[in-house]
Amino acid sequence: MTKRKHVNMGSVSSGTMREEDLIPCFLSELESQKPLRREHRKLVSEVTRFLAKDIYRTEEADDLLADLFEALNEYCAAYFYFGAHPGDGADYGYWLSEEWRESLEYDGGIVVSDSGEIPADHVGHVAVVNDHGNITLYNRGRNHRLYEIWGVV
DSSP: OOOOOOOOOEEEEESOOOHHHHHHHHHHHHHTOSSOOHHHHHHHHHHHHHHHHTOOSSHHHHHHHHHHHHHHHTTOOTTEEEEEETTEEEEEEEEEOTTHHHHHHHTTOEEESSGGGSOTTOOEEEEEEOTTOOEEEEEEOTTOOEEEEEEEO
């Protein structure tokens, strides 16, 4: 059995843009990342101390929120970002970049409509986009096996 890696996708917080709602939510999301990087464990401690003060709408709150965004972006799947949903500024989470296709191709990846269309010599990322618009990103190894990274329906 193949061990699957958890991929962050979708909403983390919606319906609010208030720092007092977002900071604890984003902190919780950061704490749930496995493994949590050393520099992010330090940020968790810093944000936890800040939350104990219970004062928002300060420059410190703005800075910590920006740091949380930056940290959560580091746990995104390939071609995703952490931030506001493009259609709803109060829905924060992990979203497929609107430029994912260009980024994929820039990185040497290819986009096909069926896995049978993959050139025999291609190694690297392959996005299979079916006629319904569903996307599955694979990594193709030198052994020509496809390893699923993520899928979006």
